[in-house]
Amino acid sequence: MSRPSLYALQGFVASARHGNLSHAAQSLHLTVSALSHQIRGLEEQLGQRLFVRKARGVELTADGRRLFERVAEHLEAIEQAMRPYRARRDDVLTLTVLPSLATSWLVPRLPGFVELHPRLELNLQSTVDLVDFERDLEVDAGLRFGRGEWPGLRSVHLFDDWVTPSASPALIERLGRPTPRTLKRFPLLGSSGTWSRWFETYGGTPPQRFVANFDDSETMLRAAVEGLGIALGRSTLIRPLVKAGLLVPLFTERLKSDKAYHLVYPARSDDHAGLAAFRKWLFAEARGYAALDSAPPPP
Template sequence: MHGKLPPLFTLQAFEAASRLGSFSRAAEELSLTPGAISRQIRQLEDWSGLTLFKRHGPKVSLTDDGTALLTRLAGPLSALHQAIYPPADTTQKTLHIATLASIAKEWLLPRLGSFSSANPHIRLIIDTDYALVRAAPRVAMVAIRHGSRQSTDQICETLFTDRLMALTSPELKAKLGTDPTSWPASAMLQHLSLDPAAWLASADMPEDFTLQGQAFNDADVLLEAAQLGQGIALGRLSIAWRRLQAGSLVLACDTICPTPRDNLLILREDSASLPEVHAFTTWLREQAGAWQLEVDAFDKYQRKNKDIGPSGN
């Protein structure tokens, strides 16, 4: 009796060659060369002390010993396959969504009810974390991030662009006025991962001006501080939208510029075709397209009111 099992890959090569009746076809299925399959089979024959195949030119057939081994392996190999790849007809699916808390709370959750209503068989797990976690192969997972597109072996696409603006409470706006060059640096709240250069340049701020107010690592908490009158925050339209509509936040001035980074959808190519991933990404792109129209309408409204000026109707 042997004290240890043969390498799993030799058993995979044996099963494929047995099923397909050809080392070449087994090699194609397993992304190997026929020579590599032949070596795996020879290794298994050496390990077992059995001749497993009869060679008929390019075709092969099992010997009696090979047939007996395949019969013994059928159950364990099938169980292993099902453990790694659950049956496709499983009714309940699980989809992991990795994103930031600010995106989840202010942009995703207000829309998510329509997806869940249309797809009650898909259970969503929303993981809000700043760390970029690489999904495992064939795992139903997508990521929604605010960042820059980079060269990657994953699918990365822009969902929608965003706008950067100065936001504060109505009371603090009345106190500080609408001229950014008159605002004290200590009143400018900071987002630790936001580069304010684009907005500062658009607002014609002095080149040596720096934000020196309270600092935060979460965009939603930053806006909460601004809403409480603790300063002026540079925030994204997608995160500030509901507060702007409610009037709890207002534009501190009329300077608005595109964000240097976009809102991105990221997923692995090998999981993009999974039914639950396909259903969610199709829905997500539709929601992003509708939101982009709102962003464009916001731009048009702001340009119109800026052109009219404070004395216009």
């Protein structure tokens, strides 16, 4: 008996997993008739009936189930082994970026990059989730906020960040402007972690409770803009809000964040021409921003 074709086995496995020829054909970018032809040919070649056709799909026979158990995991292994060798386009660059960094820092600067590289297609995935570069092979690199320790990845430091208490003009008008000693009497947003470091460094004592806590920085800063309380915000995120007159830094003192921004990428992206162009531009932007951020914004 001649060996079954790999395409026929792929069609068989997809049909078994979906239990529906239409869905399986769609996943394989085939017509239903083409997939049906593959399965009939495989059944004739093996001399076994692999599926029972039902009104709403297909169901494996006992022989079909045995075949599926024997070949499915091997086809998956072949697929995983071949994924790194798929053709890569150096004129397409896919990045994963934190939403807060994308909005406040990267996107406002991107027109300059696009002007320099008009033929490079840039795809941004804005997410707080860490991408698994081993699994998500379409993603070439990412911008992350952390301590620079991501096992198995290249990690290049871009710039540090600083935090300082900031409030809306409306809150300052309503409650006045605090001093480091009176800060605890004001409505504070966040949690005890970074605020404790602030009070330890600049004096005063933290409050017994905070007005509200948030699981992401953007929402906390939005609450500060609306006058809910004082936020201990990162300079990278609050600078556009300060420039727009929506927030006011309360003190010249700042506290260096224990994390920083990094460009990260897997070894497979070392020779990506699009990433090389982006990296060169990004480092220049980061150096300029770090120099600008070396002095705190005026209160």
